[in-house]
Structure formats: structure tokens, C-alpha cells
Amino acid sequence: MDLNFSVLLRFQDALLLGLWMTIKLTLICMVLGCTLGFLVGLARTSRNVFVRGLSSVYVEFFRGTPVLIQLFWIFFCLPLLLGVELSNLTSGVIALTLYMGAITSETFRASLKSVGPEQLDACVALGLPKRVQVTSVVLPQAVLRAIPTLLSNCVSLFKESALVSAVGMADLMFVGQNISNNTARPVEALTIVALIYFAIAFPLTRAVSIIEARILKKLAI
Amino acid sequence: MTMPFSPPLVRMQNLHKSYGPEIQVLKGLDIEMKPGERVVVIGPSGGGKSTLLRVMMGLEKIDSGSITFGGKPYISSEGVGRKTVIDTEVRRSIGMVFQHYTLFPHLNVVQNLILAPCKVRGERKAEATERAIALLSRFGLGAKAKAFPAQLSGGQKQRVAIARALMLDPKLMLFDEVTSALDPELVAEVEQVILQLANQNMPMMIVTHDMWFARNIASRVIFCAGGVVVEDGPPEQVLGSPKEERTKDFIERVFHIRQ
Ligand SMILES: Nc1ncnc2c1ncn2[C@@H]1O[C@H](COP(=O)(O)OP(=O)(O)O)[C@@H](O)[C@H]1O
Ligand SMILES: [Mg+2]
Numbered sequence: 144m145d146l147n148f149s150v151l152l153r154f155q156d157a158l159l160l161g162l163w164m165t166i167k168l169t170l171i172c173m174v175l176g177c178t179l180g181f182l183v184g185l186a187r188t189s190r191n192v193f194v195r196g197l198s199s200v201y202v203e204f205f206r207g208t209p210v211l212i213q214l215f216w217i218f219f220c221l222p223l224l225l226g227v228e229l230s231n232l233t234s235g236v237i238a239l240t241l242y243m244g245a246i247t248s249e250t251f252r253a254s255l256k257s258v259g260p261e262q263l264d265a266c267v268a269l270g271l272p273k274r275v276q277v278t279s280v281v282l283p284q285a286v287l288r289a290i291p292t293l294l295s296n297c298v299s300l301f302k303e304s305a306l307v308s309a310v311g312m313a314d315l316m317f318v319g320q321n322i323s324n325n326t327a328r329p330v331e332a333l334t335i336v337a338l339i340y341f342a343i344a345f346p347l348t349r350a351v352s353i354i355e356a357r358i359l360k361k362l363a364i
Numbered sequence: 365m366t367m368p369f370s371p372p373l374v375r376m377q378n379l380h381k382s383y384g385p386e387i388q389v390l391k392g393l394d395i396e397m398k399p400g401e402r403v404v405v406i407g408p409s410g411g412g413k414s415t416l417l418r419v420m421m422g423l424e425k426i427d428s429g430s431i432t433f434g435g436k437p438y439i440s441s442e443g444v445g446r447k448t449v450i451d452t453e454v455r456r457s458i459g460m461v462f463q464h465y466t467l468f469p470h471l472n473v474v475q476n477l478i479l480a481p482c483k484v485r486g487e488r489k490a491e492a493t494e495r496a497i498a499l500l501s502r503f504g505l506g507a508k509a510k511a512f513p514a515q516l517s518g519g520q521k522q523r524v525a526i527a528r529a530l531m532l533d534p535k536l537m538l539f540d541e542v543t544s545a546l547d548p549e550l551v552a553e554v555e556q557v558i559l560q561l562a563n564q565n566m567p568m569m570i571v572t573h574d575m576w577f578a579r580n581i582a583s584r585v586i587f588c589a590g591g592v593v594v595e596d597g598p599p600e601q602v603l604g605s606p607k608e609e610r611t612k613d614f615i616e617r618v619f620h621i622r623q
Contacts (some may be wrong), residue, residue, distance in 0.1 A: 265466035268421055270532065279479060283470050312378040338589045362469045363514050 148331050154322050161318030162339060168314060169301045171236055176243025177293060183244055184251030198248070205245035211306050214238045218310045235307045236340065239300060247296050255281065255291035287362060291355035298347050302340060315339060370436050372396040373536060373567055374420070379429035381415055382444075389415045391591035393429070397536075402562055403569045404599070408614060411570040411589045414463075417538045420569070422450040422462045433548035434535070434602040452546075456484070460527030460538040463545055465521040467513040472516070473500065474509045476602060477528050484532070492531070503557050519550030523557050529563075532609060537561065539541045544573065573618060587611045 151158075186198035205213065217238040223230050229237070257283050266276040308317035320337030323329040374397040381390040389412040397403055405413050418424045420431060422439060425448040430440040438454035441447075467476050477496035481487040500506050503523045508586035512519055523543050529537065538541050539558065543551040561568065562581050572578055578585065578599065587595040587610070595602050595611045606612045 170598070215392045261464055261466045262468065263464065264418075264423055264462065265421055265468070268458075268460040268462075268529070270452065270484050273479055274477075279483065280468055286466075287470055361512055361514055 146331055147328065148335070150326050151322065151331055151335055152327060153219065154318070155324070157318050158264055158335070158339070161313060163314055165304055165315040167300070167305065167345075168232075168239060168304050168312075169297070172239040172243050172300060172304070173297050175236070175240040177239060177247050179244030180247025181250035181251050184255060187195060187248065187252050188255060196285070202245045202248050205242055206249070210238075210303055211309060212244050213242060214306055226279070231310070231312050234310070235304075235312050236350040239304060239307070242303065243296065243300050248294060250289050250292040251285065254285040254292070257288050260286045287358055290358060291351050294347060294351045294354065298344050298351070301347075303341070303346055306345055318335075323358070365396075370399060372433060373399045373401070373560055375432045376420075377430050379416075379419065379431070380422060381412075382427055389591055390419070393588075393591070395593065397567065397569065397584065399542045400443050400565050400567055400583075401581045402576045402581055403566065405569060405571045405588055405616075406436075406573070406578065406585060406602075407588035407594075408562050408612070412591050414540050416588065417569065419461065420454045421458060421538060421550070422452070426598055431489075456532065457535040457539055458538065459532060459536070460479070461522065461525045461529055461533030461542045463541040465513065465525065465545075467521055472510050472512050473505065473524050475518075476496070476513070476524060480528070481531050496527070497533060499530060500524075502560075502561060513593055515584075517550060518546045519553045522546065522554045524581045526554075526557055526561075529552040535567065537566055539570040539572070541571050545576075549588060575603070587614065597621070598617060 183198050183202060186194050187202070188194050200291055214235075218229075218231075218234045221234065221237070230290075262284070263276065265281055271280070304314060305316035309316055309318060310319070315336055319332050323332035327331065368581075371599070374395070376393055379390045379393040381386075382388045386583060393416065395403075407413055412457060415545060419426055426439065426441045427444045428441050430437055431579070432438065433454050434457070436451070437456050438451040440449050442449065449525065453504045468479070471479065474493055474496050477499070478487075478489065478492035481492040482489055487518075497506065497509055500509055503526070505520060505523055505527070508516060508520060508524070513524070516524065526537075542558075543554050546554065551574065555574070558568070558570070558577075568581075570578075570581065582599040585595075585597065585599045586593055586607070587602055588606070589610055595606055595608045601607070603615060606615060
């Protein structure tokens, strides 16, 4: 087998466009998904049985089904249900936001739980009102503890976003498949695409370990 | 005495506390504390000493009984399994330091100290910071103002915890085994700070297993076991020549001394 990467050179622009779509999708869904996950994480610790039940059904459903099926469902069924046309980008954003919300809600829930009862004792002994206990003591610690896992969640999102190519969104993966079809050189095309994913994901995963060590060092008392 | 009658600072009446139906921890405690008293509470592990302090701080529900502070009722119960009514305004006069460090790890030392004054009393940040720094230097922690809790030794953490409680000008301090988790060489610096407070006549209730410290700080010692007060008197008596058999046994065992 002879490998020829030079044929890919003329697809440079297409690859960059695909990469841009992947990054855009990841960034938007990262922000929306983390926000959703934070709210759902709070909802899962709610005292209201209904709120708690509804939020766990959502989380368990999205964690327990393949992302690909979630994507198909939102691309093809949601527009029928809503009776409106959804653009590819909108559907992709909805699908990946719901996926990201489900996994980050677990991250937030665990980090909320990690703030020990003795911290709350100290709050009470200092006469801090409930609102201040939450905003000044519990949430800052929970969010700090959540950061490393959230970053890993973002790396997963970045990689999982490749699935949107299956429903025709022109992301990096989609471009890679097109090149592979047009040039009949699947090995080279997919290798290049994999290297691009890796070049972005690897520094991020390294950053996660470094940030994790720093935060642990700061918060361990 | 100039006053013929001084009202108690704290009066606990018939305190009952259980964790579930099986574990009865406080079985009808009656304790009165006069202003200026420094009460050391001793007793076997599991005897309810921490529970007593936590109840006084309003951290635990009670089954029945009541507590007044400065003549004002602030904790009472509506009955077993019912609400425990706590007057948070009155409770604010009481400060507490725990055995395990409970500093806020995400805040530096000064931020730990000024959080409550700023958020609870609406004190201005600059003023609170100034008070915090003055207090820290008094406790030999001036250089640690910007440090985070994780960068402090155990002894420094406990001194910061004491300073944090003092920022709210408490009228009574509760100390629950504050040196028990410390390496032996760090115990003295924390006890020194508490003795410093004692010299300024801060009323306090202290749970400790440190015989030397108890003798030096107590104006009164209470031996608490099985959820009741077994013996109560001046330190020379309770620690030196206890009347009750159970007190004698405990002191011999825990403090390894024969009277
Ligand atoms: N949160 C809790 N739940 C159940 N039992 C508890 C709890 N806290 C304390 N206890 C029990 O109450 C008793 C008294 O505990 P504590 O007040 O900590 O004693 P001490 O401080 O004198 O060692 C012990 O038997 C302990 O196991
Ligand atoms: Mg205890």
C-alpha cells in the first residue's frame, strides 16, 4: 500500500472550513450545555420531588442512549413534533447541548456533594444567611472542583461532535469523509482528520491534569 | 461582688437530644453559666460533649428543653420530632471553633475573616479588612493574611478559625476539642491564643482532653457522661479531688495520673 498525503493539500480550505464548524459547534454547545448542566445539577439536589424526578429522567435518558440516536431523533423527529423547519446548525446545537447538559449535570452534582457538611456548620456558626452560604461558600467551591471534569467533558463533546456528520452537517468529520470519497484515499484523509482532532484535544487533556493538580492543591485543607 | 444577683449568661433547662429512637445523647441537662465563667467540659468519648456545644450553637435539633442567653430564650423545642425554634439574632452572640478545620478553602485568610462581617452585618470591606489584619497580627498571623488555608499548618488554621469567630464580637465562645487534630508541637500556640482571650474575660465553654490546659483555663469544670452532668465544680475539686467515682475513674484513665 502506498500512502500519498500530498493529494490532500488541495483540500486545505475545505478542511479548515470543516474544522471551523466543529469548533463553532463545540464552543456554542459547551457554553449552553454547561449552563444547562449547572441548572439540572441544582435541580437534582432540589427538595421538590417533581423537579428532582424530571431532571433525573432527562439525565438518565441522555446518558443511557447512544448520542447518534439522540441526533437522529432531534434532526428528524423534533421538527415534525414542533411543526417547524430547523436548520442543520440549530438541530446540531440542540442535540449536542442536551447531551452536554446531561453529562455536565453529573459533574456539577458530584462537585456540589463534595462540599462537606462541616463547611455548612461553619456557615451557621458565623450566622451566614442561607443565600450567602450558597453564593459565597457552596457554589464557588463546587464550581472550582468541577472545572477539571468539565474540561474533560468539553474534550468529549469536541470528539462526539463528529457524529453530526452523520446527519449531513459539514463539520471536520464530514469534510474528511467527502475527501476520502472523492480521492479514494480513505486512509490518508481519515488520518489527517484524526491528527487534527488530536492536535486540539491532546493539549486540552494535558491542561486538565495541570489544572486539576493546581485546584486540588488549593482546595485540599 | 458588687452585684448581689447576676443573671446567668446561659441557662439550659432539661435538654433532651436523641439521634433517632435508639441513641439518646442528652438526657435532661441543666447547666447554668454565669457571665465571665470559663467552663471546661470533660467526659468519655461519645458522652455528648460535642452534641452539647452543637446544640448551643443551633446546629442540632433538640427533643425538648430550652436555652436562654443573657436572659433571652433563643432555643426551644416544640416536641420530639417537631421543630426546634432558634432565634438567629441571639445566636449571633455565640462563636464556635470546631475540631476539624472548617476554614473556607477557596478564600484566603483575610477573606475568611471578613466574609461574615461584610455579609451579615453589612460592614464596609475596607473597615473589616483593617480589623482582620489587626486581629491577625495579635495572633501572630500578620504575615499570613493573603495565604490560603491549604498553605497553613494545623495550628495556624485553628488560630485563623478563632480569629474568624472573633470578628463578630461574640459574647460567648465555644471550643470543641480544637487541638485534638493537631500535631503535639502545634497545640501550645493554639492554647496560647485561647488563654489570651481568657485574660480578656471572654466567657467560654471548652471541650478538651488536655489536662494542663483545662487546669490553666477553667474557672469551672463539668464532668459529663451518659448524657447527664455527673460532677460540676471548681477545677481543683473536679480535676484534683473528684467526689464521684465515675469522675475519679475517668480522670485516672484519661489523664494517666493518680491523685
Ligand atoms: N449525626 C449523628 N447521628 C447519629 N448519632 C450521632 C451523631 N452525632 C453523634 N452521634 C452519637 O451521639 C453520641 C454522642 O456523640 P458526641 O456528642 O460526639 O460525643 P463526644 O463529643 O462527647 O465524644 C455518640 O454515641 C455518637 O455516636
Ligand atoms: Mg466530640
